[in-house]
Amino acid sequence: MSETELPEARADAEVETESQLDRDDRLRPEFVQAVLDAVEAGDTETARALVEPLHPADVADLFELTPHEERAALAHAVADLLDADVFAEMNDYVREDLLDALEPHEVADIASELDTDDAVAIIEDLDAAEQREVLRALDPDDRAAIEEALSYPEESAGRLMQRELIAVPEHWTVGDAIDYLRGHEELTTDFWEIFVVDRRHHPVGTCALSWILRTPREIAMADVMKREQTLIPVDMDQEEVALRFQKYALISAAVVDDSGRLVGMITVDDIVHIIQQEAGEDVLRLSGAGEGDINEPIRFTVRTRLTWLLINLPTAMLAAFVISFFDGEIAAFALLASLMGVVSGMGGNAGTQTLAVVVRAIATNQLTSSNTSRMIVREFRIAATNGVTLGLLIGIGSLIIWHRADLAVVFGLAILFNNLVAGLAGVLVPVTLDRFDIDPAVSSSVFVTMFTDSMGFLSFLGLAALFGVHGTG
Amino acid sequence: MSETELPEARADAEVETESQLDRDDRLRPEFVQAVLDAVEAGDTETARALVEPLHPADVADLFELTPHEERAALAHAVADLLDADVFAEMNDYVREDLLDALEPHEVADIASELDTDDAVAIIEDLDAAEQREVLRALDPDDRAAIEEALSYPEESAGRLMQRELIAVPEHWTVGDAIDYLRGHEELTTDFWEIFVVDRRHHPVGTCALSWILRTPREIAMADVMKREQTLIPVDMDQEEVALRFQKYALISAAVVDDSGRLVGMITVDDIVHIIQQEAGEDVLRLSGAGEGDINEPIRFTVRTRLTWLLINLPTAMLAAFVISFFDGEIAAFALLASLMGVVSGMGGNAGTQTLAVVVRAIATNQLTSSNTSRMIVREFRIAATNGVTLGLLIGIGSLIIWHRADLAVVFGLAILFNNLVAGLAGVLVPVTLDRFDIDPAVSSSVFVTMFTDSMGFLSFLGLAALFGVHGTG
Incomplete structure (x- = not known):
């Protein structure tokens, strides 16, 4: 009876869910x-039924x-309805809000x-105080596991890994492994591969569950098992972990400590968030928007963005300083x-x-010292082509508008020159920062803008002064 | 004998691999x-040994x-050594190069x-011609599968899915499923979940392999099986597919056609590339760098970037036009x-x-019509705080440098005003474009720059004219 009722009830729930979500x-x-109206009206019943x-x-x-x-x-x-899964899915700031x-x-x-x-x-x-209290309220096993994880650096594999995993000795048969899984209620059900370890608990191979199911007992x-494995050192940065998962199309990976012992497992579902976050971070860093989390308290956001604007102020003043050399020319024309x-x-x-392309290429390990010089040549060629095209177009356009050959030549040449500056700065700045182990996404754009602004004004006004372009021409 | 030799040979290979890769x-x-030197010297032996x-x-x-x-x-x-796996991992343009x-x-x-x-x-x-030839050379089953996949739109679930999957009827037991997997050599080994289907081949549930291994026959x-499933319509865009995988932490998902029949499966290892690509795309689109693929033929890159620069030219000219209204003020000062x-x-x-934050929030489904007005208020508050701070700082700074109260007031007010313009344009432009189903990452920055440039010049020069700020003051 309940067997037949269950699917129907589910079907209803699904229809309801459909109406709660839009097509995206x-x-x-x-x-x-x-939901919020019900909560405000004190109608807990309705709110619960909706959620x-x-x-x-x-x-x-x-x-x-x-x-x-x-x-x-x-x-x-x-x-x-606020179970652990909900908290696991929640934005950090919103979760903190609730946990408080x-x-x-x-x-x-x-x-x-x-x-x-x-x-x-x-x-x-x-x-720290709340952490201590929560840890004290946990049972000793959970507490030890979490305290150990917290001992690893933030954003490292040690923080990402779960200690719940399946590891079996190499001398076992497939049947032994299946019996072990069936016989031990307490084992995790959240795994996609089984790790095979030697006597020292070092991983020697990985076995996808599908192979176990396809193989006689x-x-x-x-x-x-597959002997070629990607082992993740426990202190590896999460960005690096994400790149490994992506490069080798991993579903899960063994995490090992300094001595090579298996200490945990990372699964791909924990990695997709990081891949998305790390890849999306470049645009936020390049523009100086910090984490760019819309749930962040406003005072943190203000601090991050204001810092960036203040860093850019000298660049803007430098450009103004360059212009001030040409006061006379400007006053005259x-x-x-x-x-x-x-x-x-x-x-x-x-x-x-150029900067956006180079920063992404560095972040995804596509631009290495093997092809840097090729990249510089490539960007220079692009800059030259675009510079000549734009320079000609703008030169001709301004000739038509202002009937001034000297102005047209100066304008066109300055556009060409500044395109070359932009192309070279767009590659050389991030590549150089990367060599010095500075994240090119964080600091490149200040320098590139500095070059394109200052050199843009200098080339245009300088050439105008050189050619004697002025109002009475 | 071979049993003991194998691991040693592998160990050697691993050491060698270590020396081929850097720490990243x-x-x-x-x-x-x-490798390239060996190839050039015609020393195929060495090249092969290295690769x-x-x-x-x-x-x-x-x-x-x-x-x-x-x-x-x-x-x-x-x-x-160039097997199918190598081609599957290769950048599109490089692969095309080789396939030619x-x-x-x-x-x-x-x-x-x-x-x-x-x-x-x-x-x-x-x-098209090569495609036909290759398809003709395939065996009929493979050919039919690939032709069907090609009939779906590019970047849709139909192109991403594999047709090799395990589907079993709902009345089977766990034991039936295991026997089926063991008994059929021809089945794929590349799966993490089994789909349970009804008589019409509609998916009714999904079963992780770990549950099967933990459950009596x-x-x-x-x-x-789990009855709540995320079913992917065959024509869903890959970006949407990636968001579902991420949101619901999926390892694999059933793809269904219009009538709800199970036609394929998408696994997470094919999705991580897309998540990375889609998340990284925003920075490239915002800056008008197109795909930003460093392996793209240079003529395509030039076309994409030049188009963007030409689109931005009217914006720059508009700003120049705004300035030209104040010729007199500039000539005088x-x-x-x-x-x-x-x-x-x-x-x-x-x-x-602001734009970077809003574009990411829209792309990750964090900014919806439920919280748009809150976002506008938030960004306005940030802009006001930053504008007042910067305006005061710049006003005081210029008072110190030029000893001109009128210039200081005009400069500071213009900075404040333009920060507000920037904050509002940074939210309203992408949100409006998104409402009209235009990708905000592609076109927002032209409009935002148009506002900040024109309004920046207009506010500063306009206020200067209004307050009568000139050289003799």
């Missing part, structure tokens, strides 16, 4: 509003879409339901002041193009 | 050079790092070794021409910060 799989604004059918990832989204000041009330209304409202033992309850990696993600953001694990911005602006655009 | 897992330039221990992903990298004109010779030297040098039946041989998704990736880039699949660029430049930087 985002919560509909009307749905969010309905219950949601996937944990959507419940997490709901909290992110709820204004800061209404989150506590929402959390109170749907408290029993909970008692340490409640946080400990949530953490103990999670795999180590997710528990660590929740606990690492708490302040009597075959030795050592004959089924104010049109120069109108047009000089076109030269610096077009150079800035071209520099940004 | 990139091929060392000396190694690349050694043989490499992982297919590293062989693919080697070709990417090799200059265009030396790739054919390298391919010739290591021809037997191969006969259609050789391409067909490679394609037939691959899962549908990888075979499609190779064949979709060939021109006599239990029904219907009782082990050339310092204005030096300083006006600081106002537009600082506004441009602030606008880019």
